[in-house]
Amino acid sequence: MRQEAKHSNPAQITLEGIRAAADLIHGSVLQTPCLPAPRLSRLTGADVFVKYENMQVTGAFKERGALTKLSSLTDDERRRGVIAVSAGNHAQGVAYHAGRLGIPATIVMPALTPFVKISATRDYGAEVVLIGNTLAEAKAEADRLADEKNLVWVHPYDDVHVIHGQGTIALEMLEAQPDLDMLVVPIGGGGLISGMAVAAKAIKPDIEVIGVETVLYPGMWGALKDKTVRCEGATIAEGIAVQDIGLLTQEVVRQSVDDIILAKESTIEQAINAYLTLLRTIAEGAGAAGLAGMLTDPDRFAGKRVGLVLCGGNIDPRLLSKIVVRELARDGKLVSMRIDxxxxxGILGEIATVIGDMQGNVVDVAHHRLFLNVPAKGATLDVSFEAFDRPHGAEIVAALRNKGFTVRHLEIGERMD
Incomplete structure (x- = not known):
């Protein structure tokens, strides 16, 4: 029998409420696996276990809180219908389960929401309204529509029922892996980490709960540290790009979360790529934020048994392919160069022969004769080739220079000398 302790928290966010939510959503929301990830363990130096919430029907954890909230509505509230504002995953969770329960749903989304999330939300039967460039602007329109049509709000994070639903993830993780030392959880508005922290601390008081935000949207970090911060900018982790964190979730985080790490955009890209190439699974930016936090501060996690929440996998395929190419470039496995x-x-053949003889693979060539900074009897070639690794790419570039070619390195990062 596991020891359970009582922790005070605002608005009656309780282990009992989370357990009740687990019973409520059982059979309607997938109990996703929480599995060891040896390749991520080698990457991070920790003993890593991944909770695959990207396997939900809508591709993200948000179904849990959405269904818990929808199930709490009265018959009159169900007839009136619900409204939500979301950049995608909460929208899909509400739309999917509202459709299952026969509840009319209106979802307001920022106009810049990835199309894959807009399309999926419409496919679940919700009315989608696209407006504004930020969640704050979308929220203003949702407030207007809620008043005009007397709709019931399904808040994405600052709601007791929603928080209880999200907390069911921690129950499942600790049931599958009871010896976890730490949970690492992405933070947007704070609903996910609030529910998980309350559940985890009640079941296992000595467990550490670490949150991760993007450096562009450090709202909860600022609240926890009592610092004034700015939340703005284009981020690959749009699912946690929240300007106004919850009032309720702030208080839960202050009481139950041990620390928050801020992850850079490039590190989140690295984490997305690691999930794809090492685990053969898809993570969106927000879904990969937990791993990005571990990569940001590996010493904190070294040797610990760490539970990661891969909370969503709804990423635009074109963006994912772009990230893969960028990570190949960062790793030195895709080299781009300009040759005068x-x-x-026969000059192109000579260059291709040098690359091919050294087992490089040319993937793209652009031939320029009209650049004004190129002599009239000269040309410029932009060549991209694949290499085994960074030293191999450097050897190929050095061989081209030894042949007398002027090579300017165009790869992401520092120039190759």
Whole structure:
């Protein structure tokens, strides 16, 4: 029998409420696996276990809180219908389960929401309204529509029922892996980490709960540290790009969360790529934020048994392919260079031969003759090639220079000398 302790928290966020939510959503929301991830363990130096919430029907954890809230509505509230504002995953969770329960749903989304999330929300039967460039602007329109049509709000995070639903993830993780030392949880408005922290601390008081935000949207970090912060900018983790964190969730985080890490955009890209290439699974920016936090501060997690929540996998395929290419470039496995050459027959073949003889693979070539900074009898070639690793790419570039070619390195990061 596990020891359970009582922790005070605002608005009656309780282990009992979370357990009741678990019973309520059982059979309607997938109990996703929480599995060891040896390749991520080697990458981070910790003993990593991943909770695959990207396997939910809507591709994200938000179904849990949405269904818990929808199930709490009166018959009159169900007839009136519900409204939510979301950049995507909460929208899909509300739309999907509202459709299942026969509840009319209106979802207001920022106009810049990835199309894959807009399309999925419409496919679940909700009325989608696109307006504004931020969640704050979308929220203003949702407030107007709620008043005009007398709709019931389903808040994405600052709601007791929603928080209880999200907390069911911690119950499942600790049931599957009771010896976890730490949980690492992405933070947007704070609903997910609030529910998980309350559940985890009640079941296992000595467990550490660490949150992760993007550096562009450090709202909860600022609240926890009592610092004034700015939340703005284009982020790959739009699912946690929240300007106004919850009032209720702030108080829960202050009482139950041990610390918050801020992850850079480039590190979140690295985490998305790691999930894809090492675990063969898809993570959106917000879903990969927990792993990005571990990569940001690996010493904190070294040797610990760490539970990661892969909370969502709804990423635009074009963006995902772009990230993969960028990570190949950062790793030195895709090299882009500009070569100044004389404009004579056979020159491209000579360059390709040097690369091929050294087992590089040319993937793209652009031939320029009209650049004004190129001599009239000269040309410029932009060449991209694949290499085994960064030293191999450097050897190929050095071989081209030894052949007399002027090579300027165009890869992301520092120039290759």
């Amino acid at each position: 050459t004389p404009d004579r027959p």
